Amino acid sequence: xxxxxxxxxxxxxxxxxxxxxxxxxxxxxxxxxxxxxxxxxxxxxxxxxxxxxxxxxxxxxxxxxxxxxxxxxxxxxxxxxxxxxxxxxxxxxxxxxxxxxxxxxxxxxxxxxxxxxxxxxxxxxxxxxxxxxxxxxxxxxxxxxxxxxxxxxxxxxxxxxxxxxxxxxxxxxxxxxxxxxxxxxxxxxxxxxxxxxxxxxxxxxxxxxxxxxxxxxxxxxxxxxxxxxxxxxxxxxxxxxxxxxxxxxxxxxxxxxxxxxxxxxxxxxxxxxxxxxxxxxxx
Amino acid sequence: xxxxxxxxxxxxxxxxxxxxxxxxxxxxxxxxxxxxxxxxxxxxxxxxxxxxxxxxxxxxxxxxxxxxxxxxxxxxxxxxxxxxxxxxxxxxxxxxxxxxxxxxxxxxxxxxxxxxxxxxxxxxxxxxxxxxxxxxxxxxxxxxxxxxxxxxxxxxxxxxxxxxxxxxxxxxxxxxxxxxxxxxxxxxxxxxxxxxxxxxxxxxxxxxxxxxxxxxxxxxxxxxxxxxxxxxxxxxxxxxxxxxxxxxxxxxxxxxxxxxxxxxxxxxxxxxxxxxxx
Numbered sequence: 131x132x133x134x135x136x137x138x139x140x141x142x143x144x145x146x147x148x149x150x151x152x153x154x155x156x157x158x159x160x161x162x163x164x165x166x167x168x169x170x171x172x173x174x175x176x177x178x179x180x181x182x183x184x185x186x187x188x189x190x191x192x193x194x195x196x197x198x199x200x201x202x203x204x205x206x207x208x209x210x211x212x213x214x215x216x217x218x219x220x221x222x223x224x225x226x227x228x229x230x231x232x233x234x235x236x237x238x239x240x241x242x243x244x245x246x247x248x249x250x251x252x253x254x255x256x257x258x259x260x261x262x263x264x265x266x267x268x269x270x271x272x273x274x275x276x277x278x279x280x281x282x283x284x285x286x287x288x289x290x291x292x293x294x295x296x297x298x299x300x301x302x303x304x305x306x307x308x309x310x311x312x313x314x315x316x317x318x319x320x321x322x323x324x325x326x327x328x329x330x331x332x333x334x335x336x337x338x339x340x341x342x343x344x345x346x347x348x349x350x351x352x353x354x355x356x357x358x359x360x361x362x363x364x365x366x367x368x369x370x371x372x373x374x375x376x377x378x379x380x381x382x383x384x385x386x387x388x389x390x391x392x393x394x395x396x397x398x399x400x401x402x403x404x405x406x407x408x409x410x411x412x413x
Numbered sequence: 414x415x416x417x418x419x420x421x422x423x424x425x426x427x428x429x430x431x432x433x434x435x436x437x438x439x440x441x442x443x444x445x446x447x448x449x450x451x452x453x454x455x456x457x458x459x460x461x462x463x464x465x466x467x468x469x470x471x472x473x474x475x476x477x478x479x480x481x482x483x484x485x486x487x488x489x490x491x492x493x494x495x496x497x498x499x500x501x502x503x504x505x506x507x508x509x510x511x512x513x514x515x516x517x518x519x520x521x522x523x524x525x526x527x528x529x530x531x532x533x534x535x536x537x538x539x540x541x542x543x544x545x546x547x548x549x550x551x552x553x554x555x556x557x558x559x560x561x562x563x564x565x566x567x568x569x570x571x572x573x574x575x576x577x578x579x580x581x582x583x584x585x586x587x588x589x590x591x592x593x594x595x596x597x598x599x600x601x602x603x604x605x606x607x608x609x610x611x612x613x614x615x616x617x618x619x620x621x622x623x624x625x626x627x628x629x630x631x632x633x634x635x636x637x638x639x640x641x642x643x644x645x646x647x648x649x650x651x652x653x654x655x656x657x658x659x660x661x662x663x664x665x666x667x668x669x670x671x672x673x674x675x676x677x678x679x680x681x682x683x684x685x686x687x688x689x690x691x
Binding site for chain 2 (some may be wrong): 208215255256257258259260263266267278340344347348351352353354364367371374375378381382385388389397400411
């Protein structure tokens with residue numbers, strides 16, 4: 131390739147990657163803050179102090195206080211743990227079942243594929259929030275139940291993408307070779323198919339973590355999330371909504387937290403997709 | 414238990430179960446439900462004891478208003494934005510547009526609604542904060558519809574513009590576009606007459622599928638702006654354990670999803686001349 135085209139491609143890729151690295155840094159910072167919440171939060175997030183209701187942000191209370199006098203900054207840190215746990219947990223849950231189903235249907239074809247595809251079609255048309263809502267109606271509130279609910283809601287979508295990826299690697303030569311030497315279907319799916327679609331799964335997983343965080347926030351906002359007084363960004367926005375006129379920071383700041391977290395994961399997903407894109411590997 | 418209150422006695426619970434037909438085998442309950450459905454009978458709410466069908470009919474127009482106007486705004490803003498970012502690829506409008514759409518999908522919809530509410534209704538006082546307005550007065554209904562519709566519309570724009578952009582980029586790389594340019598057709602005509610129509614085909618499918626997402630988004634928007642609507646009804650039915658209402662709303666909702674998918678399929682077949690139905 132001519133010198134200048136190669137330089138252009140390099141800088142283009144590097145610029146795109148810088149954005150992804152920024153996303154990664156942001157996400158790592160947020161994750162660390164959440165993990166270290168018990169040690170770095172200045173106050174106990176559920177400790178009430180009615181004398182200090184609705185204080186605006188100040189040096190003593192970085193994000194102000196809420197209606198019960200609880201420190202908003204501490205609640206944001208602890209709320210982050212909930213969001214991240216639900217986000218990552220539900221995606222892991224969804225991937226365990228979704229990827230298995232997708233690979234099974236995609237690789238084996240025939241009856242298996244029909245079952246998996248019908249299952250996906252039926253459940254995919256429901257918007258995530260509504261589906262999560264329905265499952266929570268059955269299960270009741272609680273952290274683990276939300277993880278399961280969102281995980282189940284994600285499963286058909288993940289399954290569909292996993293199936294598509296499986297279809298694209300199914301006819302590769304070494305898989306045919308493995309079949310020729312008599313390797314069983316199960317082994318092939320586990321040892322050959324899975325590692326090959328791993329890159330695509332990683333990109334997809336990151337995107338779904340971002341989505342799951344938003345779904346969790348939406349469900350908490352509605353009031354079906356973790357039970358109070360455990361802080362969750364979504365429920366914090368909900369209670370802040372009533373005080374929009376005199377204490378706007380109570381709903382604005384958690385929302386900003388959600389946005390930054392989700393945005394950083396989306397940036398990472400974009401960056402990973404660029405790396406995995408064969409078109410850019412020409413340089 | 415939910416209907417009678419926590420202090421209901423054992424006999425009261427059994428009596429209510431008999432009245433509601435819950436002591437019959439499950440298959441029989443199911444067929445009875447379907448039979449009632451065909452008659453338009455959706456049961457009575459466990460909490461208010463009003464006919465569910467009537468309550469749904471009361472709130473449905475509001476949800477319909479919101480969903481339709483949200484979609485309208487989404488297409489109106491999203492498609493041109495997508496085309497613009499495709500034409501001016503890798504230049505300033507493209508970067509701005511793409512940052513916008515990436516931001517758009519990272520912001521929770523209800524947060525967007527709250528932001529809009531805060532800026533335009535609370536601070537600037539341009540629009541009403543909550544409610545849907547007097548049903549008889551069209552002007553008032555539209556006035557109350559602006560902020561909620563824009564909330565849904567902006568979220569949809571981020572999505573639609575991304576789709577339109579990539580589809581447009583694909584089309585612009587096709588041979589027939591190069592032919593048109595080589596023939597000497599002006600850039601504007603090329604884009605309008607040759608590229609646009611073909612680029613819009615996948616966009617239509619996506620828009621049709623997004624309609625269901627829009628319905629989900631309307632739930633949160635209805636709560637933020639305190640509008641009456643189907644979504645809000647569903648949420649309260651879940652919270653109050655009002656299973657009769659919940660059942661009915663799910664049925665209506667599934668019917669809507671099914672109907673929208675059907676319309677999308679038909680539209681797709683009509684627009685894409687390569688698909689023929691026998």
